[in-house]
Amino acid sequence: MEASKTPKAQAHDLIDELPDNASWEDVVYRLELHASIERGLADSEGGRVMPQVEVERRFGLRR
Template identity: 50%
Template sequence: MQTDIRDAAHKLIDHLPTQATWDDVIYEMLVRREIEAGLADSDEGRTRPVEDIMRSFGIVE
């Protein structure tokens, strides 16, 4: 899923509103990075079922 980072950054910025701030740019880039990391984890089988996570936080038994 690794694309040319420059192209991806340009596309991300092009989709921001004209009044976007540097904070908006940074936020969108961080969100994109975390989504890509999560997808890579999923592709590599490094995930846990939601029920296990909920159980670890005491949400369900």
């Protein structure tokens, strides 16, 4: 997926990759997944991340 494409063009590409019998749920899932990945990449590039050990500590999974 080209980052230089508009969100509309990216959505068209994602939908075009789905099988012809895809449901509305399949379409929405694919778009939400892509949006979530884009947000995660932006957070990573912006330094808005924390080490896994810290996440585990905050959720009481590690002391």
